[in-house]
Amino acid sequence: MKKVLVVDDDADVTKLVSKLIERAGYEAIVAKNGVEGMGKVREDKPALIILDVVMPKQSGIRMYRELKTDELFKDIPVIMLSAIAPKSFFRSQQVLDEFRGQSVPQPEAYMEKPEEPEELVELMKKLLG
Amino acid sequence: MTYTAKILVVDDDEDTVELLTKRLSAEGYDTLEAFDGEQALQKVDEYGPDVIILDIKMPRIDGYEVCRRLKSSEDTRMIPIIMLTVKAKVPDKVKGLDIGADDYIPKPFDYRELSRRVRYWSTVKREVEERVGEIRRLEQELIKSERLAAIGQTVGSIAHYIKNVLFGLKGGVYLVNVASKEHEPDSLQTGWEIMERNIGRMSDLVLDLLEYSKDSEPEYESCVPNEIAKKVCEGLSTKAGEHDIEIIMDLDPSLREVVLDPKGIQQCLQNLVSNAIDACIFDPSEGKKWAVHVLTMREDDRAVGFEVSDNGCGMDEEIKGHLFRSFFTTKEGRGTGLGLLNTQKIVKQHGGTITVDSEPQKGSTFIIRLPFRDVTTRGSMA
Numbered sequence: 001m002k003k004v005l006v007v008d009d010d011a012d013v014t015k016l017v018s019k020l021i022e023r024a025g026y027e028a029i030v031a032k033n034g035v036e037g038m039g040k041v042r043e044d045k046p047a048l049i050i051l052d053v054v055m056p057k058q059s060g061i062r063m064y065r066e067l068k069t070d071e072l073f074k075d076i077p078v079i080m081l082s083a084i085a086p087k088s089f090f091r092s093q094q095v096l097d098e099f100r101g102q103s104v105p106q107p108e109a110y111m112e113k114p115e116e117p118e119e120l121v122e123l124m125k126k127l128l129g
Numbered sequence: 130m131t132y133t134a135k136i137l138v139v140d141d142d143e144d145t146v147e148l149l150t151k152r153l154s155a156e157g158y159d160t161l162e163a164f165d166g167e168q169a170l171q172k173v174d175e176y177g178p179d180v181i182i183l184d185i186k187m188p189r190i191d192g193y194e195v196c197r198r199l200k201s202s203e204d205t206r207m208i209p210i211i212m213l214t215v216k217a218k219v220p221d222k223v224k225g226l227d228i229g230a231d232d233y234i235p236k237p238f239d240y241r242e243l244s245r246r247v248r249y250w251s252t253v254k255r256e257v258e259e260r261v262g263e264i265r266r267l268e269q270e271l272i273k274s275e276r277l278a279a280i281g282q283t284v285g286s287i288a289h290y291i292k293n294v295l296f297g298l299k300g301g302v303y304l305v306n307v308a309s310k311e312h313e314p315d316s317l318q319t320g321w322e323i324m325e326r327n328i329g330r331m332s333d334l335v336l337d338l339l340e341y342s343k344d345s346e347p348e349y350e351s352c353v354p355n356e357i358a359k360k361v362c363e364g365l366s367t368k369a370g371e372h373d374i375e376i377i378m379d380l381d382p383s384l385r386e387v388v389l390d391p392k393g394i395q396q397c398l399q400n401l402v403s404n405a406i407d408a409c410i411f412d413p414s415e416g417k418k419w420a421v422h423v424l425t426m427r428e429d430d431r432a433v434g435f436e437v438s439d440n441g442c443g444m445d446e447e448i449k450g451h452l453f454r455s456f457f458t459t460k461e462g463r464g465t466g467l468g469l470l471n472t473q474k475i476v477k478q479h480g481g482t483i484t485v486d487s488e489p490q491k492g493s494t495f496i497i498r499l500p501f502r503d504v505t506t507r508g509s510m511a
Contacts, residue, residue, distance in 0.1 A: 010462030016300035056459045083292035114295035117303040
C-alpha cells in the first residue's frame with residue numbers, strides 16, 4: 001500500500017487528512033514539524049507528502065527545500081497545504097533561491113486552506129496514479 | 130519672510146517696559162507687556178511669545194519664580210528667557226541660569242546689546258520650533274505607520290488562524306457527509322470531533338482577542354491571593370485528572386487580604402496552570418508521574434509571588450524566544466497564541482513581572498511577582 005505523509009502542527013488537520021488518505025486507499029503517516037517530517041521521510045519512504053508551511057521547530061519552507069535538494073527524495077511529489085497564500089510561499093522560495101544560488105523546483109501542487117477536502121482527495125489520487 | 134517674533138517684556142518699572150516695547154516695535158517685533166509675574170504667566174499662556182525679557186525683582190511672583198515655572202512646563206520650556214536686573218552679582222546670575230534662564234543682561238543695559246540678544250534668541254527659537262515641528266511630524270508618521278503595520282500583521286495572523294479553523298470545519302462536514310452516505314461510523318465520529326474542536330477554537334480566539342485588545346486599567350479590589358489560586362486549581366482539576374496529572378498546591382498562609390485585580394490575576398493563573406497541564410499532556414515521555422505545582426508566597430511586605438511549575442515537556446531556547454509573540458503556539462492547533470501575551474499584559478498593568486525557566490523534557494516554571502497594596506492603604510490609590 002502506498003504511503004502518504006502529512007506534516008502539520010495542527011492535530012485536527014493531521015487527523016482529517018489521515019482520514020482522507022485512508023479513505024482513498026493509502027496508508028497515512030503523520031508528523032507535526034519539519035524535523036519529525038524528515039525523520040518519517042527517511043524511515044517510511046512515502047509516495048506523496050502533504051506539507052504545511054507554518055509550524056514550530058522546523059517550518060515547511062525548510063523541510064520542502066531539504067526534500068527537493070536531496071537526491072534520494074527530490075522526486076517524491078509534494079502538495080503544500082497551508083493557510084499561507086501561495087504568493088507568499090513562492091516569494092520566499094524565490095528569495096531563498098537567489099540568496100543561496102539554488103534553483104529548487106516548485107511543488108507539484110499548492111493548496112491554500114480552507115481548500116475543499118474533495119479537491120485534496122482528487123489531487124492525491126491524480127498524483128499517485 | 131513674514132515671520133515676526135513676539136517679544137514679551139516683563140518689568141514692574143513701567144518706564145523700562147515702555148522704552149523697550151517702543152524700540153523693539155520700531156525694529157519690527159510684535160511686543161507684549163506685563164508688569165508683574167502673575168501677568169507675565171498669563172500673557173505667556175495667552176499669546177505664546179517667542180522671547181521673554183524678564184526682570185527679577187518684582188512684587189509677589191518674582192522673575193526667578195516665573196522663570197522656574199515656565200522652564201518646568203513642557204509647553205513653555207522652549208521659550209528663551211533673557212533675565213534683566215540691577216543685581217549684576219555673580220550669585221544672582223548663577224541662580225538665574227540654574228533655574229533655566231537662557232541669558233542674562235545687567236541693568237543698566239545698553240539697548241544695542243539687548244537688541245542683539247533678542248535677535249539672536251528669536252532666531253534660535255524659530256529654528257528650534259521648525260526642527261521640533263519636523264520631529265513631531267516624523268514621529269506622528271512613524272506612529273501611524275507602526276500602528277498600520279501592527280494592525281496589518283494582526284489581521285494577517287487572525288486570518289491565518291481562521292483559515293485553519295475553516296479547513297477543520299469543512300473537513301469535519303465532509304467526513305460527516307460521506308460517513309452518512311456510505312455508513313462509516315468511524316468517519317462520522319472523527320468528523321464530529323473535528324467540528325466540535327474547531328468551533329471551540331473559534332470561541333477561544335474571540336475571547337482572547339477581546340482580552341488582547343482591551344485597554345482598560347486593572348480593577349483593583351481587596352482579595353485573598355490563596356483563594357484565587359485555589360479556585361483556579363479546582364476548576365482545572367478535572368482536566369488534570371483525566372490525564373493522570375496531579376495538581377499540588379503550596380499556599381503561603383502568611384498571605385492575607387491584599388488589593389489586586391482578582392479577575393485579571395485569576396485569568397493569569399488560569400493560563401499558566403492550564404499551560405502547565407498541557408505541557409504534561411504533550412510530554413512524550415513514558416512512565417512519568419506528572420505534577421503541576423502551584424505556589425503562592427509573600428515576598429517581603431510589598432509583593433505577592435505566584436509560581437506555577439510542571440515536569441512536562443519543557444521548552445527549548447527557540448520556543449522560549451517566541452513565548453510572548455502573538456499568535457505563536459505549540460499546542461498543535463489547540464491554542465490561540467494569545468494566552469501568555471494576555472497574562473503578560475495583565476501582569477505589566479499591575480507593575481509586576483513574569484519570568485520563565487524551562488528545560489526540554491524536565492519542565493517549566495513560570496513566576497509572577499506582583500506589587501500589592503495593603504487593604505488599609507487603599508484610600509491613597511488613584
